[in-house]
Amino acid sequence: MGLNISLAPEVIFHIGSFPITNAFFVSIFVTVIVLAVFLLIANRFQTVPTRFQALVEILFEEAFDFVESIIGNREKAKRIFPLVFTMFIFILFANLLTYIPGQAAVTLKTEEGVMPLFRAAMADYGVVFMMTMVSVILMQIVAIAVHGPFGYLGKFFNFKGPLDFFLGLMDIVGEIAKIVSLSFRLFGNIFAGEVLGAVMLFLAPYFIPLPFMFLGLLTAFVQAFVFSVLTLVFISMASTIEEDELVEEASI
Numbered sequence: 013m014g015l016n017i018s019l020a021p022e023v024i025f026h027i028g029s030f031p032i033t034n035a036f037f038v039s040i041f042v043t044v045i046v047l048a049v050f051l052l053i054a055n056r057f058q059t060v061p062t063r064f065q066a067l068v069e070i071l072f073e074e075a076f077d078f079v080e081s082i083i084g085n086r087e088k089a090k091r092i093f094p095l096v097f098t099m100f101i102f103i104l105f106a107n108l109l110t111y112i113p114g115q116a117a118v119t120l121k122t123e124e125g126v127m128p129l130f131r132a133a134m135a136d137y138g139v140v141f142m143m144t145m146v147s148v149i150l151m152q153i154v155a156i157a158v159h160g161p162f163g164y165l166g167k168f169f170n171f172k173g174p175l176d177f178f179l180g181l182m183d184i185v186g187e188i189a190k191i192v193s194l195s196f197r198l199f200g201n202i203f204a205g206e207v208l209g210a211v212m213l214f215l216a217p218y219f220i221p222l223p224f225m226f227l228g229l230l231t232a233f234v235q236a237f238v239f240s241v242l243t244l245v246f247i248s249m250a251s252t253i254e255e256d257e258l259v260e261e262a263s264i
Contacts, residue, residue, distance in 0.1 A: 021136045022127040024120050034129055035136030042106045042133060072097075082241070083248050092247055095150070099143065100240035106133040107202060107232030111225065134202040134235070137195065144195040147243040148187070155250040190246060198239050205231050 021033035053068055061069060075097055080089040110132040118129045133139050156164045168184050170176040205228040212224050 021131050021138075024127065024129065033136065033138075034127065034131040035133050035139055038109065038130055039106060039133040039136075039139050042102060042109060046101055046105055075100075079244060082244055088248075088251060092244065096240045096244045099147075099243060100236050103134060103143075103198070103236035103239055104233060107236060108229070109133075110206065111229060111232075132202055132206050134198055135206050137199045140195050140199040141191075143239075144191055144198075147194060147246070148191055151190070151246050151250045152187075154247055158251050194239060194242055198235050201231055201235050 021035035023031040024034050024037060025032050053065075057065060076089065076093050079093045079096060080086055083089045083092065110130070119126050120129050152164075155167075159167070168180045170180040208224055209228055212220060
């Protein structure tokens, strides 16, 4: 049996004209599991915490303190923490799910042939791109709310001078680069790890792939952390009022 590596996820069935791929199926599966776990934890919280509850509370407190240390404002941290922490947990669970043994044996027989039911959700650029767009659109909404519509547009279309106009155009390029930076970093690392693991298992299916699997586990955590932290930093930057804006407000 040969090694089959596909950049695009396989379509397992359709809902009307909407294709459901194995990577999208895994993302829905992870969403349901994460929601079920956190609802179960929330319903079992007690006034006198158990050891497990105390561990969960410490995890949340440390994560919130980290977000607050980057944002620098507790009220802002309260607003952005749910999104950033949810992104981290979702990406981490989706990445770790691929390391559960026996997934390759679960297949479906379709008109196009036999295909795996499970595929790493973050190895599908469509899933990663949609998460990236949620982050980038939220950044623009925050920037508009903080700077106002005209202040937001003035950042990109500044006609005070040739240099200001050029820097504005560079800001537009920078916003587009955020999409590429966020999405390709996560997708590229997870897909490369999936391919490397498959190749090692195909060539030497016993002990040699173990170091690569441990490296993949580390990458699963690091990439979840990097994506969520970059989203946090970009939103923090969008909500920051620059010195020249403070000077303009003071002069009014």
